Amino acid sequence: MLKTDYLSQLRQRNPLIHNITNIVVANYVANGLLALGASPIMSSAVEEMDELPAICQALVINIGTLTAEQVKAMLIAGKAANRHGIPVVLDPVGVGATCFRQQTVAQLLQEIQFSAIRGNAGEMAYLANVNWQTKGVDVGQGDADLDHVAKKIAQQYRCTAVISGAIDVISDGKQLAHIQNGTPLFPHITGSGCLLSAVCGAFLAVAQQHDFPALVEAATAYAIAGELAAKNLQPQQVGQFYTALLDKLATLDSTQVQQLARIDDD
Numbered sequence: 407m408l409k410t411d412y413l414s415q416l417r418q419r420n421p422l423i424h425n426i427t428n429i430v431v432a433n434y435v436a437n438g439l440l441a442l443g444a445s446p447i448m449s450s451a452v453e454e455m456d457e458l459p460a461i462c463q464a465l466v467i468n469i470g471t472l473t474a475e476q477v478k479a480m481l482i483a484g485k486a487a488n489r490h491g492i493p494v495v496l497d498p499v500g501v502g503a504t505c506f507r508q509q510t511v512a513q514l515l516q517e518i519q520f521s522a523i524r525g526n527a528g529e530m531a532y533l534a535n536v537n538w539q540t541k542g543v544d545v546g547q548g549d550a551d552l553d554h555v556a557k558k559i560a561q562q563y564r565c566t567a568v569i570s571g572a573i574d575v576i577s578d579g580k581q582l583a584h585i586q587n588g589t590p591l592f593p594h595i596t597g598s599g600c601l602l603s604a605v606c607g608a609f610l611a612v613a614q615q616h617d618f619p620a621l622v623e624a625a626t627a628y629a630i631a632g633e634l635a636a637k638n639l640q641p642q643q644v645g646q647f648y649t650a651l652l653d654k655l656a657t658l659d660s661t662q663v664q665q666l667a668r669i670d671d672d
């Protein structure tokens with residue numbers, strides 16, 4: 407049962423969301439945030455990383471196509487965001503794939519306080535040091551206890567962990583929520599997880615530190631937008647889904663989200 411309506415506040419307040427993200431999805435994420443009612447700025451120039459957190463309401467750090475220059479930018483921006491008290495989201499894209507990603511994520515987690523970490527089960531199992539067969543940036547294979555993984559990450563990094571998948575698992579280290587909404591079409595477009603991480607940032611931007619309920623609503627609203635976008639589409643109509651998701655993010659309303667939400671919260 408969803409009792410919050412941060413979506414309406416997001417639409418009213420149009421929060422400015424700073425994204426340090428990857429070259430694969432930047433345009434799609436910007437359009438997805440705009441459709442939802444937020445205002446995106448995509449930037450990773452070290453020259454402006456100290457200034458942006460003063461005018462933004464959240465920062466989203468995504469390591470998808472990481473460079474040494476971007477690492478510097480992420481550290482400056484993340485620390486400045488902490489000083490300004492704005493929420494920071496980490497999307498550890500493909501963290502298990504290379505040493506560079508592993509070392510960078512370890513440093514980011516060491517030096518920046520994140521409000522949320524959002525990844526697929528492969529990425530989050532890696533962060534929890536739990537066995538999983540990762541596959542690049544995709545989810546890979548495994549049978550880990552994702553409730554344990556989410557709680558462990560949330561406790562270890564004093565944040566809220568969002569593990570996306572057929573069932574999203576969200577925990578603040580104590581509470582747990584399982585979101586059944588979504589569509590199998592999601593994993594067939596690139597950027598679906600990166601956009602979810604940015605949507606998490608937009609909801610945190612208006613949540614006044616009520617992170618857990620805001621992230622439950624963010625993941626539920628996003629999954630429902632996908633469900634509605636996938637209606638009447640064939641499994642191979644991935645291009646239609648890609649654009650229909652933007653349309654549904656633009657037209658989604660809180661009543662729909664509350665009516666269609668399928669959440670088991672413990």
Ligand SMILES: Nc1ncnc2c1ncn2[C@@H]1O[C@H](COP(=O)(O)OP(=O)(O)O)[C@@H](O)[C@H]1O
Nearest residue numbers: 526570571572588589590592593598599600629
């Ligand atoms: N098999 C699935 N069935 C339904 N929804 C899914 C499935 N896999 C992922 N999703 C949804 O897709 C969105 C992106 O998550 P995911 O694909 O896990 O991220 P990533 O692209 O980082 O791997 C989330 O809203 C998640 O709930």
Ligand SMILES: Cc1ncsc1CCOP(=O)(O)O
Nearest residue numbers: 428430470596597598599600
């Ligand atoms: C394919 C790819 N390679 C580096 S980043 C990226 C996009 C990943 O996007 P998502 O995690 O949302 O699927």
Ligand SMILES: [Mg+2]
Nearest residue numbers: 499526599600
């Ligand atoms: Mg991803």
